[in-house]
Amino acid sequence: MQQLERIRAELSDAVSGAPSARAAADRLCEVCVELLEIDGASISLIHKGATQGTFGSSGERSRRLDELQFTFGEGPCLDSVAQDAPVFAANLDASDMTRWPALTGAMLQHGINAVFALPVSVARRPIGALDLFRDRPGPLTDDDLTCGLWAAELAALPLLDLMASVASRESEVTEGAGWDQLASLERVEVYQATGMIMAALDVDPAEALVRLRAYAFSHSLSASEVAWAVVQRRLLPDESDWRRLPGRQSGTRP
């Protein structure tokens, strides 16, 4: 149990101490390889409207395999996002392994016999996946699956920041531990403000959360503070620059 707690903390540190979103994604993949019984990891972003592709990896081989999924248009990471569920292929060399005809051969050629894809969600929508590659076949252990799911949760942070930099080039290095940052995005007022931004800017939930977080960073505010300002109509989301308004003090600000 203590072991798991240590892994949980190390994964959290991986995404919070890096100099950029890409470095955070790479670091998270590297820590997965260090701590879990796997040989490679990669993180890809598959969100419409954003630049899709591989954004983090533990090394060259994982990066290439992840990118091949985009080339072939098939693979566990694309499936896990489409289904919003983990996709496991514990033995790629099995005779009934017909899901990804082109990719399977390429993975076997690279010495990969098992692959596990875990969806990465933002605002409860899958926007990408964490792929875990392993040379030998066989299922993930329960503990490794637990840790993999934690890593997939944390991977939302670098992906959010990558989407922000694509959208507005406002991505800054983030402060605070990974879990605390995630918790700050999981508040009622943040969900409500996300909905208001969706309506105001005609964007989807993930993009709305990206805008909220980007605004918070560029004004040195917390996501919660920005969310309250939006919910109370003191801040009006706008395409160019959000407008500050006198607003109305509806609801009690805890």
Next chain:
Amino acid sequence: MAPEVISREGRVVEAFVSLAGSLAAGDDVMDLLTMLTTTCADLLDVKAAGLLLADRRGVLHVMAASSDDAADLEAFQVQRAEGPCQDCYRGGVPVSVPDLADTDARWPQFVPAARRAGFVSVHALPMRLRTDVLGAMGLFGSVTGDLNPDDLRLGQALADVASLAIVQDRASTDRDGVTRQLQSALDSRVVLEQAKGMLAFSADLEVGESFTVLRQFARDHNLRLSDAAAAVVSRTLPVTQVLSHANERGTRGR
């Protein structure tokens, strides 16, 4: 049917009948939990009720409340990680506070917030499933004093039925199944908040009003509340359609 003064016993029976009916019909968990809080506020000697559920990491989320004040107060407890509902969830046993004035030291942030909202007593009941604690229900009173034992037992019985409802969808018996269904209930909640935000922004409503508007729409169209919310968020149900229905029904403004 002529409106009559229905006996308390009659209302208790009615509450269980509608909870059971909702269970049997496979109704939306969101609807059911909202009904639970309003039923508790009606039947028990309290002013309002709110309900918190824990996600797979043990982080509590506001699931339902009988009033905005109760929802705010539950959210406050989650954000500040203190308060009777928080303690009730952690300990898995009821926490009774007959007079908040005596407990300033125990919850230095929660007590002033509760009193500002007009509450002077709190009784928190655990949401239990076998040996697990799923969350807590807070009963907020506007008068001091212990809740009478009958009310406490009735509140706990209603909470227990609701706990069963959360996990009844796919008759899951294992821990993973329970976790998945809790997660799906929490996801529904997030989507509901996003939908409320979209409606609130589009029609310049208070967030609480937009909930009333959406619930009315769902009921009149025989939709589950969470399905209606998901349709709004995915834009398969235009916000304008929900709002014009509200105008026809005169739901707006409560």
